[in-house]
Amino acid sequence: MLVLANRPxxxxxGNDFFGALGDIFSxxxxxxxxxxxxxxxxxxxxxxxxxxxxxxxxxxxxxxxxMADQGTIxxxxxxxEVVNIVKHLQVGGLMHCILF
Numbered sequence: 001m002l003v004l005a006n007r008p009x010x011x012x013x014g015n016d017f018f019g020a021l022g023d024i025f026s027x028x029x030x031x032x033x034x035x036x037x038x039x040x041x042x043x044x045x046x047x048x049x050x051x052x053x054x055x056x057x058x059x060x061x062x063x064x065x066x067m068a069d070q071g072t073i074x075x076x077x078x079x080x081e082v083v084n085i086v087k088h089l090q091v092g093g094l095m096h097c098i099l100f
Contacts, residue, residue, distance in 0.1 A: 001025070032079050035062060041079070046086040053089065057082050 003025070005017040018027055033041065035058050042054045061082045068076040 032065060035059070038079060038082070042082065042086045045083055046090040049086055049089045054086065057085060 003017070032038070038061075039051075039054055039058050042049075042058065043051070046054065061077055061079075064073065064077040067073045
């Protein structure tokens with residue numbers, strides 16, 4: 001069985017999966033993809049988005065994740081958020097808002 005769950009704590013206010021079922025299953029944490037893998041994935045979502053923009057987004061989200069891991073910010077940004085940005089860029093919805 002494959003079960004997906006967010007890490008416990010803020011901002012994910014659901015059940016603590018590991019606390020409730022961790023002793024029943026063999027649990028494995030899956031980290032965000034490495035930068036090159038994330039870039040390759042984002043190219044699939046935004047084939048018309050300039051690669052330089054995608055690289056900047058990967059770097060920015062990597063920095064945000066590091067800040068969350070260090071406790072500097074509280075929200076642990078995931079690949080889901082950067083994918084949504086790239087989807088909007090692909091359709092041209094935010095192209096004028098990106099000031100890289």
